Amino acid sequence: MTTTGEDHAGAHAGPWWWARWRSAVLDIGLAAVSALECGAKGFSFAADAGIPRALGVLFGVLAGSVLVVRRRWPIAVVLVSIAVMPAQMGFLMIIVGLYTLAASEAPRRIIAALAGMSQVGMLIVTFVWLRQGVDQGDLQFGDWFVPFGAITTSLGMTAPPLLLGLYVGARRRLMESLRERADSLERELQLLAERAEERAEWARGEERTRIAREMHDVVAHRVSLMVVHAAALQAVARKDPEKAVKNAALVGDMGRQALTELREMLGVLRAGDGVAERRPAVPLAAVGAAAAAAASRAAEEAEGPCLSELDELIGQSAAAGMVVDLSVEGDVRDYAPEVEQTAYRVVQEALTNVHKHAAGAKTYVRLAHRVSEIAMQVENEPPPEAASSARLPSGGNGLVGMKERVSALGGVFVSGPTDAGGFRVSAVIPAA
Structure with missing residues (x-):
């Protein structure tokens, strides 16, 4: 079984092997016209062959009706048209059958073989018909006209539908390939979007972890020293007022330093949010990279401590005892x-x-x-x-x-x- 492949992409909504109802109506209409043509030719063929005319008409109608299955079995349609060609019937069937076969997924060698058989058969039938017409005086042409007319007719009946079918089949396969590529690209874009979301979520998680570390380092150390000094302040408040005043000043300094560092971190976060709000919309595939870059910029913009401040850090611990x-x-x-x-x-x-x-x-x-x-x-x-x-x-x-x-x-x-x-x-x- 071979198919033309023209309705693979659409949903199967027609009867039997037709993908759409309009395809079924077209094929049934072509089969009806072909049955009328073959039935009329069968009437005259029966008179020449000496068989009952009703049998000749029935044979022609049945042969012409084969065109209804052209999409399902295009090879069978072409073979039937070649078989009935000596009776000078099935001309519409040979044209439509060759077109359907050329546009189908059949192997090229089969298409070439059946097209050659059709052309040779049409050449012989046309040559015999023209020779009879010239011999009987029905055609007033010279002998040169018989081979010329046979060759021209055979080429005209087989070459155009064959070439048109090859073109339509190639175009259909190209469109199918383009649709497959579009589907593949859509799937790849979806995967990229999902990966971008994953990268963005990873970048957000990394930024949350970094901020949590910075907050812990800032708050834990300063507040720990403040608690230590506050405990010492409570212990010496009555015994040594001068030391209590010194410890109170240290607690105030620690608190101001902690607030300053917290304000710097929150300022970086607010600046990042403002830039994000003013930034125009970007494709989803760039979200992950943008989020990671934003996290990196935020880390770089934050003014962190350096090793030259170790003496001050140790001095604060020493001041706490x-x-x-x-x-x-x-x-x-x-x-x-x-x-x-x-x-x-x-x-x-x-x-x-x-x-x-x-x-x-x-x-x-x-x-x-x-x-x-x-x-x-x-x-x-x-x-x-x-x-x-x-x-x-x-x-x-x-x-x-x-x-x-x-x-x-x-x-x-x-x-x-x-x-x-x-x-x-x-x-x-x-x-x-």
């Missing part, structure tokens, strides 16, 4: 902003944890500037038994945040208790 020993090895040099900010945050969070969990313990901060990396270590001794705890709450995110920061830069982070009963935090960050 912690004994801190800072040692620096190697030549001090500048690093990338994200490296210095990460190193500072590691030391800051480690000191905050000492304030929370080992108040009064002596702490050692070691910083080593190496050729291709920077290393830091914060280690505290066991807290004295008589030391009072400020009872600072802990969310358990400090060590996780430090590890995330260091790992994001390709560094190594290790933390854990020491054999002496203290706690050690170590990190190594590549300089590049």
Whole structure:
């Protein structure tokens, strides 16, 4: 079975093998016209052949009606037209059959073979008919007209429908290929949109994590020191008013610094929102990259601390009553902003944890500037038994945040208790 393939893309809404009702009406109409033509030719053929005329008409009607199945079996239609060609009937059937066969999905060698058989058959039948007409005097032409008329008629009856069918079939296959490519592109665009949404969600998650780390580092350290100073203020308020005033001033400074850093972070976030609101609409496929770029810009625009501020950080801890020993090895040099900010945050969070969990313990901060990396270590001794705890709450995110920061830069982070009963935090960050 072969098909013309013209209705593959549409929904099957017609009867039997027709995809549409108008296709069924067209084929039935062509079959009716072909049946009338073959029936009329069968009447004269029966008279010449000496058979009952009713039988000749019936044979012609049945042969012409085969055209109704041209879409389902185009090869059969062409074979029937070739078979009835000696009776000088089926001319409409041969034209429509060749067109349908050429436009179908049949192999090219079959199309060429049947088209050649049709042309040869038409050439022979036309040659015989013209020769009879010339011999009987019905046609007043010379002998040259017989081969010329036979060749012209055979070519005119077979070549145009064959070429038209080949063109329509090629165009139909091209359109089908274009539809398939369009469907494929639509699926690819849908996948790209889904991946863009995933990238955008990932970028939003990364930005939320970064903001959470920054908020934790800013709030946890400053507020921890404020709580420590507030506890000391409460203890010495009556005994040593001068020290109480000093501690109160330190609490105020810590609070102002925390508010300043919070305002800077919120300012960056608001600026990012304003830019997003003013930005025109962009394709969905660019959302993920835009979100990631926005997160990167926000991280770069935020003014973070640097290693030169370590002395001030340690001084704040010392003012809160912690004994801190800072040692620096190697030549001090500048690093990338994200490296210095990460190193500072590691030391800051480690000191905050000492304030929370080992108040009064002596702490050692070691910083080593190496050729291709920077290393830091914060280690505290066991807290004295008589030391009072400020009872600072802990969310358990400090060590996780430090590890995330260091790992994001390709560094190594290790933390854990020491054999002496203290706690050690170590990190190594590549300089590049």
